Amino acid sequence: MNKSMIRYILGSVLKIEGTLLLLPCLTAVIYQESEGIYFLLTAALCVALGMAMTFRKPKTSIFYLKEGCIATSLSWIFLSLFGCLPFYISGEIPSFTNALFETISGFTTTGASILEDVEALSHCTLLWRSFTHWIGGMGVLVFLLAIIPLSGGSNINLMRAESPGPSVGKLVPKMRYTARLLYGIYIGLTVIEIVLLLAGHMPLFDSLCTAFGTAGTGGFGIKNDSLIGYSSYIQWVVTIFMVLFGVNFNAYYFLLFRQFKKALSMEEVRYYFLIIFTAVAVIAFNIHSMCAGAFDAISKAAFQVASIITTTGFSSANFDLWPQTSKTILVLLMFVGACAGSTGGGIKVSRFVILCKTVVKELSSYIHPKIIRKVKVDGKPVEHEVVRATNVYFITFMILFSFSVLALSFEGKDLVTNFTAVAATINNIGPGLELVGPTQNFMHFTVFSKYVLMFDMLAGRLELFPLLILLHPTVWKDMLSQRRPKKLDR
Template identity: 40%
Template sequence: MFNYKVISRILGILLIINGGFMALCLPVSIYYWETDSVSLAISSAITLACGFLLKHLARNNKNKDLKKKDGYLIVTSGWIVMSFFGALPYLISGAIPSLTDAFFETISGFTTTGASILNDIEAVPRGILFWRSLTQWIGGMGIIVLALAILPFLGIGGMQLFVAEAPGITPDKLQPRIQETAKRLWYIYVGLTLTEAILLYLAGMGAYDAINHSLTTMATGGFSTMNASLQGQPAAIQYIIIVFMFLAGTSFTLTYFGLKRNFTKIIKNEEFVVYLLFTLAITVIVTLTLLVVTDHGIERSFRDALFQVVSLITTTGFVSADYTQWAPFLSVLFFILLFVGGSAGSTAGGVKVIRHVVLFKNSFLELKRQLHPSAVMPVRISGKAIEQNIVYNVLAFIMIYILVFLVGVTLLSSMNVDFDTAFGAVATSLGNVGPGIGDVGPVDNFSGMPMAGKWLLAALMLLGRLELFTVLMLLSPHFWKKR
């Protein structure tokens, strides 16, 4: 039924990659004379050893075919396995001694959610914090896509993995071979990360903080090395973060076309136009409201509004101000933004803009169909008709998303979590945003959540990151039937 040897081999490769990234944190720890270097070395050694063992168990396997079922199983199990091993540096160093908290922090990183249980981030050793940022950077484009770039050397085809990694509406492939697509996406990802780090450093941010924030910005993750996140930072630094958050929430295929100076494709892309105009419209509303309810000037009000709107829409989750203290109207508006999401083909989480576009277009067309039942009225995106099965997929996704949200709120409320906090925690975890409302607002964290609640929210983060179907499919008895 499943090709377990291929699954074992790929999981082994993922752990080897994971252990290699852990090893990259060692120079940081040694440079700052931190006490976490031994913990990082042990964690890396354990992860590498387990990775090589899994890879060794799959030796002499002649059947290298990878079916779609295998792909879905690899993606889900890969994220879980990576998160458990990724928690080792926290546990061994004692930075986060609880398994529940360590796993929560790690899966929050790999899913680029940015929800944290750390009360004093600046007290954590820098090598561990660098690993914390790296988990988001790895998860940003997906450890699976990274593996896709090297799978050709292993003689394994990877199309099924890409389908499982980005279910539903996916961006056009940039090259005929999926491996070439993955490589180009990573080139763009790495290039933008380096560019942002340099600009932040030139704007006055320290080298260590600049590198960490660039890693988590491009991943739309939002982990910061500072307790106050980006509150109180100079305007230049905040504007740089805003630009790169917006780019990270844009489809990387469009970024590729932009670098090729093919701006026509960008202008004609309906999702990008809606994404841009919606961001600007909400920013104007928030700016005008801030001018009324605060004594900030126009520039400060505009910057605070733009920063928080872009941060929430792109699901990055950085904080430049406590937006829950501005006005009740804005708290409700920002709660709604937790359900928007960035563009398909970006590192952002959430429902995604394109699904909202399809939903609204199909809803308006349904009104016309009632008047003209015999007319053929397909949903068109960027001038092209999309297949009806994609429309059904979008409708099913949004329906299941709402259902999972309601079930999550009900379960979390049953653990004596208050109404506002339950709504905020579930919405921000499922949308992979980070900050929410209630006791998990922009200046709070998730340390006060009950243990069972943290595991529930961790599951919701995984569901949101893998866009529901990939994980829920594994819960179906039909998936495990032999055929």
């Protein structure tokens, strides 16, 4: 195991986080807030530790998927542990567990909060809270790949371990340029949303925080009522951009280079929009009697469908009061999630497409045993390894989900609360139903339950296996071993 490279990556991540912490420091200067000193101290700590960890460069920068998963999992844990320090030491979130919960929720773009009065926080804290969504949306390691070259093809192992979806490939020959291209698209869409929000007379600070939350599909609001108090125009801008950030970024690459036919032929994206339009139509019809006309029903339905399927978690209405049919559809959308290769969470549309086609294939094999059929996506056969990985992912997801619901049940809360709390965290959504509904929060859970939910948030964002690999006994044996192998373990 290339432990020196893992150390180097962790140090680089800390230096990046220390640099990014300067943004809330600047915000504190602008608004003359004393809380900024805590962000500055944390930034200095991150940079100092990062420099110490990267002072000696590894002899070899080559590492394999196992190291990629370990480096990714530890990077997100380090990000969260250091990122929560300003919340805790400033006293704005006096409990370390709560501060860590809020920070993990931010970086994993979950948006589940323990705060009862968001508006009581300082501007610098609010900005950092929303900015963690933006950092975690595309992934800090993707940013790292964009600025630090790694040799031997090792960089794709980091990308695979961090990026959401069943598979990750290169858009251009060099992975470094792929990472830069992804961040270029990400920044471009974020800037466009900020401009459109400003055009709707939204204050600059509100626009920045809202755009950060939308781009990362996170959902931390800076108002106690989320986005309910903003105009219909602003809500529609956020709705549209939530949907756009849930699209596979490969589609934007094709559009950017005028490969329109390839963009339009992406089956996953077509199903993604079909699910959205169908869900909006059914929910709008179902809640029509509770709204001020058809347009209001469509607006509310579109916003909440976009928020849930992209796992953003913003709210424009208290959907916990909606009819059972609408709430059932929203819960189902929690599991579907956005497209692979987007900033959204959930199981992903592509996996459901593969699973459904696998079922159809198996049914056909029972009816016509001699016919050989392959699962195809975008007109191309899906490799057996991808189908197997999708099935294993789904099984692992359900096992982890079931154990998490069981763990929460010891508190004695109702099943709907526990079920949707786990669904909202493992799918990186934020709000659930009942005691964790859009007007509630996660403060009332015990410390044990909060750590279960924090694990679910990290596991969901990292696609389960990188975090599970980190917990494997063999990995820890290798990491703690002083043995220096002649060649790297694959």
